[in-house]
Amino acid sequence: MALTGIMLxxxxxxxxxxxxxxxxxxxxFNHYAEFLRQLLVPIIPPTGVLWILRLGLIGAFALxxxxxxxLTRINHKARPVNYKSPRDYVAVNWAxxxxxxxxxxxxxxxxxxxxxxxxxxxxxxxxxxxxxxxxVTSLSRAPIAALYILANLAxxxxxxxxxxxxxxxxxxxxxxxxxxxxxxxxxxxxxxxxLVAGVNITFPxxxxxxxxx
Amino acid sequence: xxxxxxxxRQSGPTDPGHFETYEATDVKDEMSFLEMLDLVNxxxxxxxxEPITFDSDCREGICGTCGLMINGQAxxxxxxxxxCQLHMRKFHDGETVTIEPWRAAAFPVLKDLMxxxxxxxxxxxxxxxxxxxxGGPRDANEILIPKIAVDSAMxxxxxxxCGACVAxxxxxxxxxxxxxxxxxxxxxxxGQAERWKRTEDMVETMEMFFGSCTNYGECQEACPKEIxxxxxxxxxxxxxxxxxxxxxxxxxx
Numbered sequence: 260m261a262l263t264g265i266m267l268x269x270x271x272x273x274x275x276x277x278x279x280x281x282x283x284x285x286x287x288f289n290h291y292a293e294f295l296r297q298l299l300v301p302i303i304p305p306t307g308v309l310w311i312l313r314l315g316l317i318g319a320f321a322l323x324x325x326x327x328x329x330l331t332r333i334n335h336k337a338r339p340v341n342y343k344s345p346r347d348y349v350a351v352n353w354a355x356x357x358x359x360x361x362x363x364x365x366x367x368x369x370x371x372x373x374x375x376x377x378x379x380x381x382x383x384x385x386x387x388x389x390x391x392x393x394x395v396t397s398l399s400r401a402p403i404a405a406l407y408i409l410a411n412l413a414x415x416x417x418x419x420x421x422x423x424x425x426x427x428x429x430x431x432x433x434x435x436x437x438x439x440x441x442x443x444x445x446x447x448x449x450x451x452x453x454l455v456a457g458v459n460i461t462f463p464x465x466x467x468x469x470x471x472x
Numbered sequence: 473x474x475x476x477x478x479x480x481r482q483s484g485p486t487d488p489g490h491f492e493t494y495e496a497t498d499v500k501d502e503m504s505f506l507e508m509l510d511l512v513n514x515x516x517x518x519x520x521x522e523p524i525t526f527d528s529d530c531r532e533g534i535c536g537t538c539g540l541m542i543n544g545q546a547x548x549x550x551x552x553x554x555x556c557q558l559h560m561r562k563f564h565d566g567e568t569v570t571i572e573p574w575r576a577a578a579f580p581v582l583k584d585l586m587x588x589x590x591x592x593x594x595x596x597x598x599x600x601x602x603x604x605x606x607g608g609p610r611d612a613n614e615i616l617i618p619k620i621a622v623d624s625a626m627x628x629x630x631x632x633x634c635g636a637c638v639a640x641x642x643x644x645x646x647x648x649x650x651x652x653x654x655x656x657x658x659x660x661x662x663g664q665a666e667r668w669k670r671t672e673d674m675v676e677t678m679e680m681f682f683g684s685c686t687n688y689g690e691c692q693e694a695c696p697k698e699i700x701x702x703x704x705x706x707x708x709x710x711x712x713x714x715x716x717x718x719x720x721x722x723x724x725x
Contacts, residue, residue, distance in 0.1 A: 330684050330686065333643075333679075333683055333684050334642075334643035334644065334645070334683040334684060334686070336577060336683075337576060337577050337578070337643060337644035337645065337682050337683030337684075338575055338576050338577060338643075338644035338683065339577050340575055341575065342541065342544070342572055342575050343480070343491065343572060344478070344491075344541070344543075344544055344570040344572055345544050346544040346545075346642075347543060347544035347545045347549075348642075348690060349545070349690060349693035349694070350688060350689035350690050350692070350693045351642065351688045351689070351690055355686070355687065355688050355689075356642075356688075358686065420687070423687070424686070424687040426705070427685075427687045427701065427704065427705050427708070428685075428687065428708055429708060429709070429712065430705040430706060430707070430708035430709025430710070430712065431705065431709065433700075433701075433702035433705035433706070434700065434702050435624060435627075435700055435702035435703075436624075436702060436705070436706060
């Protein structure tokens with residue numbers, strides 16, 4: 260969970276940074292997309308590196324989902340008979356309790372996102388090789404923009420619990436054994452979630468308000 | 473003080489069980505929660521009914537025998553307190569109090585509010601010991617141990633094995649118990665000889681019975697000894713170190 264989580268966090272971070280090119284205009288954005296296809300050319304054929312990265316990502320997603328599924332199965336088996344009276348939780352926050360749901364929302368959104376902007380099935384005006392135009396036409400549709408915002412909120416909550424959990428699961432920087440570092444764990448999780456989800460949410464808003472497009 | 477109790481009654485392990493409502497009258501503020509149940513039981517016996525079965529032993533918060541889910545919280549509303557040390561002044565007149573046994577696959581209900589916690593014994597048996605020298609006793613301060621290590625080990629050793637961590641955990645996980653039992657030996661020089669084998673064996677035994685940690689942090693709030701989840705982080709790190717380098721087989725430090 261933690262190791263694949265770190266890989267996926269790296270992906271969402273660089274995905275967000277790459278998308279910032281949108282604010283520099285169509286030429287920069289499309290050039291960046293082309294650059295990703297041409298990575299390490301001519302040592303490696305075009306899209307070669309991109310496919311290696313994609314395969315790594317697909318693997319990380321598959322293992323992340325597999326561990327979440329296995330964990331859920333184990334944990335449901337560990338309490339087959341639930342409490343009959345309502346529980347009064349003290350520490351659990353909303354982000355932690357909804358990890359499964361936020362994960363499923365992000366996963367389904369990801370499929371939609373690929374269909375929309377990579378494969379182009381969900382985008383009637385899809386033009387292969389002009390990602391900037393595709394982003395603008397897609398996000399100009401208000402319901403689609405709302406979907407992007409919603410999915411990124413789910414991603415933000417997912418990251419908020421996940422980014423903190425990594426430290427705990429890998430056993431580092433805990434309060435007792437690393438008192439100086441402990442505040443960094445919560446801070447990092449909150450900062451990372453707000454940075455990635457926050458910046459991502461600006462994209463649909465920017466297209467809707469005409470800043471981009 | 474008069475209370476309405478909703479108590480889980482279950483005649484045996486195979487009985488589906490149900491909630492039964494009782495009136496607890498004349499409850500004094502200074503009574504402990506268990507004394508309040510004693511009072512209810514005396515009335516039940518006087519009326520010719522079967523008393524409520526619950527676990528208790530020392531009644532001074534150090535043995536870990538008692539443990540009830542009170543109003544949806546393990547050991548009730550007061551932080552860092554066992555059920556036997558929870559006083560009725562924490563409740564108010566006319567309140568409805570719901571009492572349930574711990575619920576986990578590894579803690580089957582034996583009767584009413586009493587559960588079988590022998591899964592904890594299995595974890596301890598798999599590695600909760602050190603190799604001691606035979607022969608004459610050694611001087612008390614022969615082995616020098618940094619104070620900070622002693623303090624941490626002592627905080628972990630405060631675990632009384634009541635099972636509140638498992639009961640409170642939405643996953644029914646026993647990470648807090650296992651990590652406390654590991655840390656109180658792994659932090660001290662005497663525990664180093666079997667450190668890696670102990671870590672792997674106890675974690676793997678735990679996984680046979682219990683759920684798995686998803687870092688909710690509910691256990692440390694429920695723990696009557698206020699053991700922090702930092703010990704879980706330490707256990708995870710030791711387990712990872714041991715597995716990565718196969719230290720268990722190599723017998724390395």
